[in-house]
Amino acid sequence: MELCASGNRSGLCSPVFVNGKLMVCARDSGEVCTVQNGALLPELACGAPSALCADGGAFYICDMVFQGVLRHEDGQLSEVVKEYEAKMLLGPSSIAIDEAGNVFFLDSGPLGETTLADPKGSAFQITADAQLLQPLALECLAHPSALAIGPDQRTIYITEMMTNRVLRLVQRAGVFHSSVFYQFSGRMGPSGVACCPKTGKLYVSHYDFASTGAKGLVSIISSFGKLEREIEAPAAELTGIALSPSQDAIFVTEASTNSVYTCAV
Numbered sequence: 001m002e003l004c005a006s007g008n009r010s011g012l013c014s015p016v017f018v019n020g021k022l023m024v025c026a027r028d029s030g031e032v033c034t035v036q037n038g039a040l041l042p043e044l045a046c047g048a049p050s051a052l053c054a055d056g057g058a059f060y061i062c063d064m065v066f067q068g069v070l071r072h073e074d075g076q077l078s079e080v081v082k083e084y085e086a087k088m089l090l091g092p093s094s095i096a097i098d099e100a101g102n103v104f105f106l107d108s109g110p111l112g113e114t115t116l117a118d119p120k121g122s123a124f125q126i127t128a129d130a131q132l133l134q135p136l137a138l139e140c141l142a143h144p145s146a147l148a149i150g151p152d153q154r155t156i157y158i159t160e161m162m163t164n165r166v167l168r169l170v171q172r173a174g175v176f177h178s179s180v181f182y183q184f185s186g187r188m189g190p191s192g193v194a195c196c197p198k199t200g201k202l203y204v205s206h207y208d209f210a211s212t213g214a215k216g217l218v219s220i221i222s223s224f225g226k227l228e229r230e231i232e233a234p235a236a237e238l239t240g241i242a243l244s245p246s247q248d249a250i251f252v253t254e255a256s257t258n259s260v261y262t263c264a265v
Contacts, residue, residue, distance in 0.1 A: 001216075001233050004251060006259040007040040009033055013239035014051040014094065014146075014192070015251050015260065018059075022242065024253055024260060025049040027064065035251075035260055044072055051094045051146075051240075053103075060103060062092035069095065069105055069126075081126065081133055090114065090121070094146040098153050101128030104136070106144040106158065114143045116162050123147070123158055123169070136169055136176050146240065148195040148202065157181065157202060161189035166204065166221070182225050187217065192240035196247055199223060203250050203265070205233075205241040210256035212236060218250060220265070231263055 004022075011028030015035075022035040027048045033040040047065025054060075058073035060080065067089050068082025082089055090109030097103050103126040108114050114121035121141035125134045137144075142162035149156060156169040156176070168181035184190065184206070191207035200223030208214050216233025218241065237255040243265075244251065251262045 001231065001252070001261040001263040003038075003234075004260040004262040005035045005038050005040055006257065007033075008258070009040045009042075010255075010258055011048075012040075012253040012255060012258055012260065014049075014062075015240050015242035015253050016052060016054075017242055017245055018052075018054040020245060022251060022260075023052065024240075025051060025061075030065075032059070032061065040260075046070060046072075046077060050092065051105075053095050053097050055097055055101070055103075060095050060097065060105075062095050062105060064091040064093075064110060067091045069103075081124075084122075084124070084133060084135065093144065096147055096149050098149050100153065102126065103128075104147055104149070104156060106141075106147055108141070108143045108145060111143065114141065114162070116142050119162070121160075123156075137167075137178060143189070145190060145207075146192040148193045150195055151197050151200050157193055157195060159190035159193045159204060161191060161207065164189040166190060166193065166202065182221050182227075184219070187214065187236075190219075191238055192252070194241050194243040194250070196243060198247060201228070203241055203243055205238040205252050207238055208236040210236050216252070216254060216261075218252060218263075231265075233261055233263075235259075 009026035051062040069080040093108040095105040119142040123136040154171040169176040187208040192205040202221040218231040220229040
């Protein structure tokens with residue numbers, strides 16, 4: 001892997017391409033940044049952004065300080081959701097929107113809030129037609145860290161860090177059926193996932209503490225759940241992954257070095 005960008009922004013996570021531009025969240029700095037010419041350029045400011053996705057000219061932003069999902073449009077931030085059935089969210093950690101306009105997001109809280117002993121993380125859908133908030137997995141996940149939508153637009157992949165696995169949710173007759181898609185071992189667990197819209201391959205970033213001395217790791221999983229390849233990264237605290245629009249390179253954020261790395265695939 002090669003260094004793509006670094007800077008004085010901290011808590012880098014959740015890289016995503018928006019209109020051909022690579023953007024990352026700087027959670028601890030309270031900014032969303034654009035990666036340009038090896039630098040991290042602030043695009044907008046909010047509390048503690050942990051993930052974002054684009055909806056036309058607008059952004060949906062997960063914010064750990066706000067403990068909810070925000071929408072940024074025409075320079076203004078507005079609340080989308082911060083509670084379910086009168087209960088506050090823990091802090092959304094990942095978000096994506098499908099071709100029909102349905103929004104999917106995960107609610108994990110900060111690291112340590114949802115654990116193996118207390119798996120109270122959730123996955124939600126905001127429907128495009130009625131803007132209804134519906135749980136796909138309610139208070140049963142151990143730090144759900146990232147999600148990706150499959151090429152068929154009916155499959156959702158969720159990385160669950162503390163169980164070290166990838167879950168697959170498949171929609172049939174309006175109902176999502178969940179199962180374990182891939183079980184990892186070693187390291188703390190998966191922190192990010194990107195799905196190739198052509199092949200259905202998953203690119204999964206792994207997180208571990210830098211103090212362990214381990215290198216970073218990205219796993220490539222086939223659409224049938226087979227490990228195809230592993231790619232080593234310079235440092236262990238990988239916090240997210242994105243696939244380039246041309247689908248020939250991956251980009252990962254790394255927290256201990258406040259850097260973005262890239263590698264051809």
